[in-house]
Amino acid sequence: MIEFKNVTKLYEDGTEAVKEFSLEVRRGETLTLIGPSGCGKTTTMKMINRLIDPTSGAIYINGKNIKDYNIHELRWNIGYVLQQIALFPHLTIEENVSIVPEMKKWSKKETLTRSNELLEMVGLDPAIYKNRMPSELSGGQQQRIGVIRALAADPDIILMDEPFSALDPISRELLQNDIQKLQKEIKKTIVFVTHDIEEAIKLGDRICLMEEGRIIQLDEPKHLIMNPSNELVKNFIGNQKSPWQTTVGSISTYKKDLILSAENLNGANYRQQGSFVIVDKNNVFQGILMNGKVMKGQRIEHDMSLYDAAECLNGSDQALFPVLEEEKLVGILSYQNIVEHLRSTATKENGVIKT
Amino acid sequence: MNEFITVFQKRQNMLLETTLEHLQISMISLIIAVILAVPLGLILTRYPKVAEPIIGVSAVMQTIPSLAVLAFLIPFFGIGTTPAIIALVLYGLLPILRNTYTGINEVNPALTEAATGMGMNSLKRLTKVELPIAMPVIMAGIRTSMVLIVGTTTIAALIGAGGLGEIILLGLDRGADINLILLGAIPAALLAILLDFILKILEKFSKKAGIKSFILTFLIAIFIIATPFIWNGNKQPDLVIGGKMGSEPELLINMYKLLIEEETDLTVSLEPNLGKTAFVFSALQEGSIDIFPEFTGTAIVTHMEDQAESNEAREVYEQARQGMKDEFDMEFLQPMAFNNTYAVATTKEMADQYDLREIGDLKRIENEITAGFTLEFNDRYDGYVGMQDVYNLEIADIKTMEPGIRQSALTNGEVDIIDAYATDSYMIELDLVTLDDPENLFPPYQGAPLMRTDTLETYPELEAILNQLSGKITDEEMRQMNYKVDYDDESPNEVARTYLENEGLLPN
Numbered sequence: 058m059i060e061f062k063n064v065t066k067l068y069e070d071g072t073e074a075v076k077e078f079s080l081e082v083r084r085g086e087t088l089t090l091i092g093p094s095g096c097g098k099t100t101t102m103k104m105i106n107r108l109i110d111p112t113s114g115a116i117y118i119n120g121k122n123i124k125d126y127n128i129h130e131l132r133w134n135i136g137y138v139l140q141q142i143a144l145f146p147h148l149t150i151e152e153n154v155s156i157v158p159e160m161k162k163w164s165k166k167e168t169l170t171r172s173n174e175l176l177e178m179v180g181l182d183p184a185i186y187k188n189r190m191p192s193e194l195s196g197g198q199q200q201r202i203g204v205i206r207a208l209a210a211d212p213d214i215i216l217m218d219e220p221f222s223a224l225d226p227i228s229r230e231l232l233q234n235d236i237q238k239l240q241k242e243i244k245k246t247i248v249f250v251t252h253d254i255e256e257a258i259k260l261g262d263r264i265c266l267m268e269e270g271r272i273i274q275l276d277e278p279k280h281l282i283m284n285p286s287n288e289l290v291k292n293f294i295g296n297q298k299s300p301w302q303t304t305v306g307s308i309s310t311y312k313k314d315l316i317l318s319a320e321n322l323n324g325a326n327y328r329q330q331g332s333f334v335i336v337d338k339n340n341v342f343q344g345i346l347m348n349g350k351v352m353k354g355q356r357i358e359h360d361m362s363l364y365d366a367a368e369c370l371n372g373s374d375q376a377l378f379p380v381l382e383e384e385k386l387v388g389i390l391s392y393q394n395i396v397e398h399l400r401s402t403a404t405k406e407n408g409v410i411k412t
Numbered sequence: 413m414n415e416f417i418t419v420f421q422k423r424q425n426m427l428l429e430t431t432l433e434h435l436q437i438s439m440i441s442l443i444i445a446v447i448l449a450v451p452l453g454l455i456l457t458r459y460p461k462v463a464e465p466i467i468g469v470s471a472v473m474q475t476i477p478s479l480a481v482l483a484f485l486i487p488f489f490g491i492g493t494t495p496a497i498i499a500l501v502l503y504g505l506l507p508i509l510r511n512t513y514t515g516i517n518e519v520n521p522a523l524t525e526a527a528t529g530m531g532m533n534s535l536k537r538l539t540k541v542e543l544p545i546a547m548p549v550i551m552a553g554i555r556t557s558m559v560l561i562v563g564t565t566t567i568a569a570l571i572g573a574g575g576l577g578e579i580i581l582l583g584l585d586r587g588a589d590i591n592l593i594l595l596g597a598i599p600a601a602l603l604a605i606l607l608d609f610i611l612k613i614l615e616k617f618s619k620k621a622g623i624k625s626f627i628l629t630f631l632i633a634i635f636i637i638a639t640p641f642i643w644n645g646n647k648q649p650d651l652v653i654g655g656k657m658g659s660e661p662e663l664l665i666n667m668y669k670l671l672i673e674e675e676t677d678l679t680v681s682l683e684p685n686l687g688k689t690a691f692v693f694s695a696l697q698e699g700s701i702d703i704f705p706e707f708t709g710t711a712i713v714t715h716m717e718d719q720a721e722s723n724e725a726r727e728v729y730e731q732a733r734q735g736m737k738d739e740f741d742m743e744f745l746q747p748m749a750f751n752n753t754y755a756v757a758t759t760k761e762m763a764d765q766y767d768l769r770e771i772g773d774l775k776r777i778e779n780e781i782t783a784g785f786t787l788e789f790n791d792r793y794d795g796y797v798g799m800q801d802v803y804n805l806e807i808a809d810i811k812t813m814e815p816g817i818r819q820s821a822l823t824n825g826e827v828d829i830i831d832a833y834a835t836d837s838y839m840i841e842l843d844l845v846t847l848d849d850p851e852n853l854f855p856p857y858q859g860a861p862l863m864r865t866d867t868l869e870t871y872p873e874l875e876a877i878l879n880q881l882s883g884k885i886t887d888e889e890m891r892q893m894n895y896k897v898d899y900d901d902e903s904p905n906e907v908a909r910t911y912l913e914n915e916g917l918l919p920n
Contacts, residue, residue, distance in 0.1 A: 106529055132531030139529070141522035147544045156540075157530055206530075216529075 058084040058246045059105060059214065064114035066100050066270075074100040076270040078114070084213075087240060087247040089261030091254060093293075097270040098250045102216050105248060106135045118214070133161050136207030136215040136245075140222055142199050144191035150176075150202055151187035157210040175205035179235060197228030201235070208243070217249045221256065233259055254294050258282070266290055283360060300402040305366045306359035308398045309380040309388025316386070319343050322351070332376045340385045345375065354379065359387050363395065419591040422901070426579065431599050434575035438562045438603070441497045443634055445504030445557055450550065453512025454538065463513055470506040478503065478567050479687070486571065486691055490700025491654070491683060496568035503564050504557040511553025515546030551615040555608055562604040566596065570687025571695075572654070576600045581685060584816035585658050586898050649681035651871070654692050654701035657685050657815075659897035659904060660752065660835060660890060664705040664859060666908035671877050674918055678871065684904075689714055689788075697740070702867045703874075708732040708747055709857040713794055715740065720794070720855035725751065728856050736862065743868045745875060746882030747858035750835050750890040754795060754854040755846040757832035759822060763845040770848045772803045774829065782809040784818045784827030795831065798853045819844075833857075835887055837894035880917055 059082040066075040075097040082088045090098040103109040104116060107128055116123045123131060144153050154172040163171070173183040179201040191199055200220060207215050221229040233256060240247065240260075251257050257264050258278040266273045266281065274286045283304045285291040319337045329349040337343055345354030355373045357366050359382040370378065370392075380388040403410055420427070449470075456463040473481075478499060485495035519542050527537040543550075569577030576596040583592030614629060653668050655661030662684040669680040683701055686692045693715060695701045708725070711732040712718050716739055720728050725747075733744040756771050763769075766777055774781065789795035790812050799805050811827060818830040819838045832839060832846065834857075839846070861878045868874060885893075893911060896902045912918040 108525065108529055129531040129533055132529060137526065137529035139522055139526055141520070143520070143522040143526035145523060145526075145541055145545075156532075160531060160536070 058082055060117040062115050064111045067112040074270055084246055085244045086262040087260055089249045089251055089257035089264050091251055091257045092267035096267040098267050102248050102250050106132050133157050134212045136212045138203050138207045138217040138220040140219040142203045144199055146191055149188050154206050154209050161210050179205055196224050215245050215247045219250055300399050301364040303363050304360050305357050305380050305390050308394050309390040311388050315389055334379045336386050342379050342381055342386050356381055416591045419595055430576050430578050434565055437568055437575050438565045441500035441561050442558050444501045445508055449505045449508035450512050453509045456513050457516040467510055470509050473502045474506045478564050482571050486694040487698050490698045491571040491695040493573045496573035500561050504561045507553040507556040512550050515549030516542050519545045555611050558607050559604050571691055572683040572686050650678040651680045652701045654683040654686050654704040656692055659894045661705055662904040663893050663908050666905045675877050703861050703863040705859045706862040707857040707859055709855045711736055723852035725856040741865045743863050743865050745861040746879045747860035748881050748885045749883050750885050750887045751856045751858055752833045752835040753857040755832045755834050756829055757844040757846045758829045760843055760845050770850055774805055778805055779808045781828040783807045784811050784813055784821045784830045786815050787812045789831040794854050802851045802853045835890040837898045840895050841899055
């Protein structure tokens with residue numbers, strides 16, 4: 058959908074904001090751009106609607122270089138939501154929403170229907186709100202309008218530049234939920250710039266973590282958290298990582314005395330007490346021996362988060378669980394492991410326990 | 413108050429006419445200023461590097477005194493409405509320019525970015541976002557400019573553009589007649605308030621109806637205002653006779669007009685009460701007037717920048733005539749009898765108290781008295797400079813002031829002596845005493861028609877017609893006629909006609 062090919066942006070003062078940047082944003086996905094300030098994430102985003110032109114390299118939308126589009130028409134088809142909200146203070150809500158449809162020469166009726174529909178979509182009654190001025194709305198309401206203004210002419214692409222960072226935490230969360238819900242219906246390609254890793258994880262189908270104009274890691278949120286590619290990523294997401302997000306692979310232990318080989322089981326000398334994991338000679342998981350009975354047993358994939366694993370564990374009466382990677386046993390998870398892990402990540406400060 | 417009402421009733425027609433002129437001149441100037449400054453301000457926002465220098469230039473224009481701007485413009489544009497409007501436009505530019513520039517620049521950059529990001533082109537962004545948001549600031553500039561212009565339009569009267577300044581100047585000339593000054597100043601203030609109110613409504617309206625209808629309203633306003641202006645461009649007169657400020661020149665030019673129209677088919681129009689000697693003279697050079705009565709002494713001292721070689725009236729005239737011919741290619745026709753020379757005047761009480769008869773007698777009290785002199789007198793050799801030299805005077809305190817207010821300063825006791833013109837009417841009214849000039853410091857100031865040689869070549873009959881006044885009108889007659897105009901409020905035209913009829917120059 059949107060493709061960056063070796064894009065570099067060098068500002069006049071010599072700062073190299075984006076370096077040899079290549080990235081493909083897939084149709085219908087929400088890609089969050091995140092990184093410390095000055096990492097080039099906003100520059101990257103603004104190059105898509107040509108608010109900033111790259112120094113070298115090119116950007117393609119639907120396979121066509123964005124320079125070959127009429128710049129205004131290009132922008133009419135890319136919704137833009139700003140951090141500062143930037144509703145035009147002298148225009149009513151309806152007039153604000155109607156700007157791009159009007160430029161695209163939609164009929165009055167079409168425009169009106171559309172703005173009513175959008176207002177309803179974000180839970181603002183058109184009868185009450187459409188003739189109000191932006192200043193009469195709360196911050197959260199204003200940014201809702203900011204979002205639907207970007208959606209008004211039904212663009213394929215939406216750019217969002219830290220859209221919720223100026224809002225209070227409650228409004229922010231509400232709007233994040235709204236966007237999630239909305240995106241399920243509208244399936245737009247969204248490029249979302251944020252400095253808030255929680256937001257990036259919550260909203261992004263993929264996260265692109267940048268530093269000094271380069272991509273450090275581009276991955277789905279769970280992979281980014283579970284397999285940070287380097288220290289920097291780890292640090293960036295560090296505090297965000299709940300102990301529940303840890304992959305079970307890293308908690309589980311490989312205790313030889315709890316593993317039985319399938320060949321040794323031939324015959325009836327089963328142990329009548331305790332739980333064991335049975336593997337074949339290739340270390341492929343075969344089943345569980347529990348109190349003398351062989352059973353199929355509940356199994357856990359190694360990259361599952363502890364949170365998800367706990368779901369599996371919940372309905373089971375097993376005392377231990379095999380952790381598998383491609384059918385091979387990589388570890389054994391017990392409730393003891395889990396408790397130890399949770400205890401090890403918690404700290405106690407001034408009598409307040411924090412995870 | 414009663415006096416004010418009387419003045420108001422007597423001058424209703426003049427008031428209405430000058431108010432309309434005032435409104436017209438101010439509005440045209442304001443509209444031109446807006447048409448120039450708003451787009452310029454908008455362009456400057458796109459070129460911030462040149463913005464400050466250009467705004468600086470318009471600020472410099474504001475610091476030049478309006479009179480100086482007028483003086484500068486006369487050689488190029490003559491007298492009348494055109495130079496007045498140019499000067500006023502220059503005055504009105506700065507507030508509009510600065511506020512437009514600031515207003516647009518102060519639009520929140522996020523809004524500009526939003527507009528651009530949404531795909532507005534530069535023009536669309538300007539009309540849909542920047543202008544409406546900057547409008548209150550721009551309108552504030554326009555309103556400031558309007559007040560400035562309406563106020564400054566009062567000086568337009570100095571170059572014959574009319575307006576309420578005419579009434580104010582008349583008041584100043586008539587010894588700072590407070591009622592007349594108020595009659596001019598109050599409507600000017602009311603006009604400013606009224607226009608401010610209209611602009612405020614216009615601003616509100618533009619907020620509701622959008623920028624397009626605002627521009628439309630503006631165009632309609634131009635149309636309405638320009639229409640009477642175009643009407644005025646009717647038949648040009650053959651001759652325009654100008655005159656300096658005051659009743660005496662106005663009487664003389666009325667006589668010229670009456671005589672010329674009596675004996676020829678030429679049409680003559682009058683431009684009385686032109687501000688300063690320099691204005692009238694450059695208007696004559698430039699051609700927007702054809703004749704004006706000038707004093708022989710002034711011709712020598714001011715125009716030729718020379719000294720009178722004699723104190724004998726005939727010789728002074730001859731020197732002036734020759735000089736004007738040689739230096740400026742102008743004809744100075746025969747002078748009239750009266751000698752409106754400078755005189756040093758004081759009150760009768762003062763003269764009695766200190767036994768003042770001659771200018772030299774002032775020496776005794778030079779450390780105690782305050783003099784009220786015109787700027788011109790204070791600076792001339794045949795004025796105070798000469799008094800210092802010839803009579804060895806060093807007056808302790810000198811206040812320079814407009815001619816029109818000297819006499820009230822004297823009667824109020826704020827000054828003890830003034831420079832006066834010998835034929836001024838207040839000499840009678842205020843019973844002033846003139847001090848003798850035994851050293852003949854002040855050269856004769858005889859009035860005579862001054863015109864360009866080419867005018868006389870085109871209308872040679874003028875010489876004979878105007879020379880009928882040669883040697884006529886004595887000091888006393890002139891004083892009496894001035895008195896009739898200034899204090900009895902008779903029309904200069906009527907007083908002039910009566911005199912000419914009595915002299916047999918016009919048929920009864």
